[in-house]
Amino acid sequence: MSKVAFITGASRGIGREAALAFARAGFDLAISARTLDEGEQHPHALRDATGAPLPGSLNGTAEAIRALGRRVLVVPMDLLDSASAVGACEAVLAEYGRIDVLINNAIYQGSDLNAGFMALQPETLERMYKGYILTPFLLTRAVVEHMAEQGTGVVINVTSGAGESDPPVA
Numbered sequence: 001m002s003k004v005a006f007i008t009g010a011s012r013g014i015g016r017e018a019a020l021a022f023a024r025a026g027f028d029l030a031i032s033a034r035t036l037d038e039g040e041q042h043p044h045a046l047r048d049a050t051g052a053p054l055p056g057s058l059n060g061t062a063e064a065i066r067a068l069g070r071r072v073l074v075v076p077m078d079l080l081d082s083a084s085a086v087g088a089c090e091a092v093l094a095e096y097g098r099i100d101v102l103i104n105n106a107i108y109q110g111s112d113l114n115a116g117f118m119a120l121q122p123e124t125l126e127r128m129y130k131g132y133i134l135t136p137f138l139l140t141r142a143v144v145e146h147m148a149e150q151g152t153g154v155v156i157n158v159t160s161g162a163g164e165s166d167p168p169v170a
Contacts, residue, residue: 020065031065
């Protein structure tokens, strides 16, 4: 039985590269993010200098994983919808029966994050709390419960500002 890595924020950047690295290492994958197909628009999503959505999609990452000969489950998930994270965990367990590695790579990204103090809105802070703290906590708790039952597992939390610019900052 192959080990399973569940990686959030796998449509582009660090999440996509982590998914490909785990596939090369022989893992089957479950990948999540909001963007299923290239060019989709989402509220609060970051855009390039022309206003276009940043490149990358879950289906594109899945195609690259399949080209490496590994299984992949695409699980749409939005950090601003905590129920979608718990549902994503349930979908991965229904498909594979296990999760050996969880990589919490997805973060809330919004153009309002860097507003000055007087321009900062309470709704932005609520989105930040939900996307940075609450939803990753709920997902981790759901996954760790199953890892404890199987007697093993690893959780990796990633953070980076690289996704906030196009081209990404190293």
